[in-house]
Amino acid sequence: MDAPLACARAVTKRFAAAGPPALDAVDIEIAPGRMTGLVGPDGAGKTTLIRLLTGLLVPDRGTVEVGGVPATAQDRSVIGYMPQRFGLYEDLSVIENLSLYADLRGLPPAERPENFRRLLGFTDLERFRTRLAGRLSGGMKQKLGLACALVRTPKLLLLDEPGVGVDPISRRELWKMVRDLAGEGIGVLWSTAYLDEAERCDTVFLLNGGRLLHAGPPAELTQRMDGRVFRVYAGGTGRREVLERALNLSEVSDGTIQGASLRLVTRTQGAAPTVDALQVPAGTRIAPTAPRFEDAFVDILGGGPPGTSTLAQRYRTIPQSGEPAIIASGLTRRFGDFTAASNISFSVGRGQIFGLLGPNGAGKSTTFKMLCGLLTPTSGNGQVAGFDLRSGRAECRQSLGYMAQKFSLYGDLSVRQNLNFYAGIYGLAGGVQREAIGRVVDIFHLQSYLDTNSGTMPLGFKQRLALACAVMHQPPVLFLDEPTSGVDPIVRREFWTHINGLVERGVTVLVTTHFMDEAEYCDRIGLIYRAEQIAAGTPDELKQAAAAQAGLKDPTLEDAFIALIEESDRKREAA
Template sequence: MNGHAIVADGLHHTFAGVPALHRVDAAIRRGTITALAGPDGAGKTTLMRLIAGLLAPSGGLLRVNGLDPVADAGALRQRLGYMPQKFGLYEDLTVLENLDLYADLRDVTGDARASRLARLLSFTDLARFTSRPAGKLSGGMKQKLGLACTLIGSPDVLLLDEPCVGVDPVSRRELWRMVCQLASDGMTIVWGTSYLDEAERCSDLLLMHEGRVIHSGTPGELIASMTGRSMLLRNIEGNRRAVLRRVVCSERVIDGVLQGEAIRLVLAEPGRAPDSAGLGAGADAQLVDARPRLEDAFMALVGGGPMGVSPLADHLDRVEWPSGVDDTGAIEATDLTRRFGDFIAADRVGFRVRRGEIFGLLGPNGAGKSTTFKMMCGLLRPTSGEARVMGYDLTRSPGKARQQLGYMAQKFALYGNLSVAQNLRFFSGIYGLRGKIRDERIADMVRIFALGPYLDMSAGELPLGFKQRLALSCALMHRPAILFLDEPTSGVDPVTRREFWSHINGLVDKGVTVMVTTHFMDEAEYCDRIGLVYRGRMIAAGTPDELKRRARSDTLPDPTMEDAFIALIEREERTGESA
């Protein structure tokens, strides 16, 4: 085990007889950042909990720094830090009180405590916020405080389970910088994630699927295997969503996603691309090679993505547009402002969303994005300005406005203690459905989303992908013309994300207008237009490709959407001028 901090040999685990891990073999090098990547339910959290000694394995061997996590739990506790998905911060306690609490739990006292707290507060840049309650921190700051609490015992091995779920790109980069510094100082870090762009940054990779390790090595090795299979379809004429549906049905293509004005596709075999002339993309459409990504490789390993057909959209009729409402005014914000005491959370925000358009509202944690989104949904009353949907003012005619919209909340606003069937009945009642029509709508959603086997299961126990299906079902029960999606795929794996967006793309083609918030920048590429909010103001608006072009520079000639997000915010900080 020289050179390896964690070793697993034939490790397996079952829950009530159901296998969660299947004979896992792994060797994680000391002083590296190893990505433990894969979809929801792949076994990542189970493996982390075994490493942390929180579960006893059903069989096989596991050693952490030469110690058995169960038999040597006392010794390992002093050498290992574990930050689970829902880290136990006490939101009523201040930043400093949380750190003191975890120092007590780790038996860190006296001068050692004082020096360690000072170092961690400086390291995480939280020294200015020691008296702020944890519940009032932004998402990124909460993650940094969670990391500081985990590091209070100076562990040799650090386990991070989905540390960037719900965290904006700026905070993600800050967190990544801190973790890289820890690794350079010799710490062994296991970074659990369903986001494969995060896994690309790591030194090593354990890629999991259905309880098995399907790749062990470096991310670069897996990416290199995709040479000649990743392509972009550019210069598309007409409806790019319709072109995407045709592309992914080609026998030569196993995966396809929208990437701004282009379509990114993965070939079934290197060098065997479909004929662009037969894709209905226009005479000027071109297929060009693209730099392979780890997500391309994952989709190839699991057999490709969904076919792009949405049974949901196929079942629904086109949205009827009320007379007298301009096609350009499906959703309108005019000088929308919200104050909380002296604090201005949204400052004269304005935009218009066209009928049948996907509009993305992006911004860092604490920028005012969620406040704006809630005002547009009618969940928060503006201090001044107007929010309209389908011509209805959300302040003057809230009931009529809300009947036009469906809302899918960030944490899936389901009632976890109610069954799937009870949630469907409850939400259909909220939207005024009764009797035969309610029963028919529920039956439709159960059939379309394959919820039948889960009807009696508590919603809180559903796998993440089925929670998402149920939440979307509840939001669409009344056939709304407007759909609000608040971080709809946070923590969701690439396959489930593609399935979700095939439904959304199909709904948009039926005339539904969509407004979405997201911290996942590849998802922002699905939007027709994007508004970037920072410090309560709209600092940039345009198509994804327009925003990327605005961020282009000599040092950043071909920016990604994440690069553009960060560059535009940094430019705003430097100049104070909107892009």
């Protein structure tokens, strides 16, 4: 291994004198030519560590060096930094942003044309040179942010969660770009909440609560899980109940749904869960499978939450009505001469999860907004819980629970005030209201935060409060718009336990997500691309379709997603 390009030795940083340190005696090394991953749950100290490496922060103790000199004294032009929010000027165009950073980083004018050509080509932004950065989609912004960080090839590239809110295709492209750069000898630090990305790094540093839990190649960590991961081919219908039972078993530390099957992690090696313990039909196939980095991550942090959702236990059972809970028929929305969604049709039965997937800017948000009443369709219609979108708007709204992409409760109000407000506007009053609030406080363990401003809570609790506000009136339909964006895997598991439980009570869920492992929980998926629904089916059906079209063998859902979109592009070009 080469000499490290950058390193932090025994670094401690506190923001409040009294509280726990944001970083506690952390050592890391970044080697040139390699991808170094930085992972950890929310609040682990990832951003603080990156800021220390940029020289924007000064450590309380320990040393931070880049290229052999303290980070604060290092010439800034050797460091490329892409902050979480990309650092782009939204009112400047693509080329103006790029020029600005080129000059700030002192790129000699003679090298400019060649560099810009290369960066715009490789980020595929050439077509959008003059578009304002504020009007780019999330994926394009991210690529532009990267291009700005790279405009004068740095020696060290620091990326702070570049994948948040970005679709799998863009993420994969970004990865490839950065990987190629690493190949040229740059040192890269990639902080991420996507553990499949971490898995592909050469070295991974795992932070938790400011402490370093693991340092080394991801495979080292993954290896510890050998013989502890199994797939249970439980079949489509009862898989959620089986997962609940499995997660309640003491020997199972973690589990997720993967299409029609389950993926379980046991606490001890080689001890596969039995058919009896899971109460699945005899002959159900249970087979060992290769562990992933995510399994190791959850394991090192103490395993996932138990399988039974207390929320679902105390939720009313949604009666059968015989008709689908959500219907979209020919939904179309135009903005001027731009069609954001075109002729989208699907229906979701009671007690089903329907996932809307698609690249950023493809039209899934527009579809989503039309169904929950935020946008009026230009043509087409829909139904929610039996009420017509156009004529029964008020009733529709009363029957749905909504959770927005980013935290959008009242941050300046206390948890109690938020709960009172949402209970009130959904028509809960008096004793019913008290009971409903008491119930969610209990279920989501909000007791100790009741008088805290909701904006100051840790992300996990914000997430819980948002879900609590959406389900207090026990709606038959839930709309979840990227509900877990930027959230770590442990909190995501708890979240999905609740969703699975609610679905078992008959609640219907419409969800959008960029996490393909979450899409696996869906009963059906609609893939939206360029305003149209290009594929629909169960996760397994989509995988099979992609396997057939692209000749992939046992593709992941992400592979399928990408293959189906590429296929659509090919058809479009042919036409």
